[in-house]
Amino acid sequence: MSDPVPADAQPIAGPKPLFGRVVVKLSGEALMGKGSFGLDMPTLLRIAADLKAAADLGVQVAVVVGGGNFFRGLEGADKGIERARADSIGMLATVMNALAMEGALEHLGQSARVLSAVAMPSLCQPYSRQAALAHLVKHRVIMLAGGTGNPFFTTDTGAALRAAELSCDAVFKATQVDGIYTADPKKDPKATRFERLSHDEAIDRNLAVMDTAAFALARDNRIPIVVFSIHEPGAIRAALLGQGRATYVMP
Ligand code: UDP
Numbered sequence: 001m002s003d004p005v006p007a008d009a010q011p012i013a014g015p016k017p018l019f020g021r022v023v024v025k026l027s028g029e030a031l032m033g034k035g036s037f038g039l040d041m042p043t044l045l046r047i048a049a050d051l052k053a054a055a056d057l058g059v060q061v062a063v064v065v066g067g068g069n070f071f072r073g074l075e076g077a078d079k080g081i082e083r084a085r086a087d088s089i090g091m092l093a094t095v096m097n098a099l100a101m102e103g104a105l106e107h108l109g110q111s112a113r114v115l116s117a118v119a120m121p122s123l124c125q126p127y128s129r130q131a132a133l134a135h136l137v138k139h140r141v142i143m144l145a146g147g148t149g150n151p152f153f154t155t156d157t158g159a160a161l162r163a164a165e166l167s168c169d170a171v172f173k174a175t176q177v178d179g180i181y182t183a184d185p186k187k188d189p190k191a192t193r194f195e196r197l198s199h200d201e202a203i204d205r206n207l208a209v210m211d212t213a214a215f216a217l218a219r220d221n222r223i224p225i226v227v228f229s230i231h232e233p234g235a236i237r238a239a240l241l242g243q244g245r246a247t248y249v250m251p
Helices: 041-056 073-078 083-107 129-137 155-165 199-204 212-220 235-240
Strands: 021-026 060-065 112-116 141-145 170-175 225-229 246-249
Touching (some): 021 155, 041 083, 041 141, 041 235, 060 083, 060 129, 073 083, 083 112, 083 141, 112 129, 155 170, 155 212, 170 235, 199 212, 225 235, 235 246
Parallel strands (some): 021 060, 112 141, 170 225
Antiparallel strands (some): 225 246
């Protein structure tokens, strides 16, 4: 008799994804829907369904979530809160989003775990590379909260860092538009979209889609960055299959 199939096992069948293990970077803003603060439940569930569809391809999915829908350190510092303290508040905001997304994933039947770079063991597991890898191979979607765990960084840099240390094949950066443009397409009608470009080009052109530290970390570790629109349902799965509209930043 064959071994029983573990409850968490996901068969890899159907179309073949381009990447086997990815970090998806979700900004806090993506979770607000049309609102201007906090969480929009239909949006949370739609994005959870997109993450589940990616995991259903057999791809191992780690999500680094931002906190800008609740608090950003720089904005707090502008209001007079000491920067390091303001960043601590920002990191706590990312934990709220991660817990909310974990709940949405579990609601859809997708096993998920929050791992936080800022230890708060009564709420979620502290982040460690070993724990993250153990969850990924069991096809749990992991929500990586707390960014890098240090002030003066962003969750974009956290995404590149986790992609490097977890040997991910790509960073999937969800944005408000369907790729990287020569200028902000919402402000400049002449802006054109890149299909593909290198990390150096993105840094040299100062394309504001991710911060320079994140681009440089991805470049030095030869990690592709795939930029796509979070507003397009099914976009994560499509980009994993090389379909849909996205910009591929390749070494
Ligand atoms: N943050 C931090 N260290 C990190 C990641 C994030 O201090 O490694 C803080 C920082 O204050 C930041 C906030 O958490 O403004 C929320 O993260 P971010 O701005 O990257 O969120 P997003 O814009 O993606 O929603």
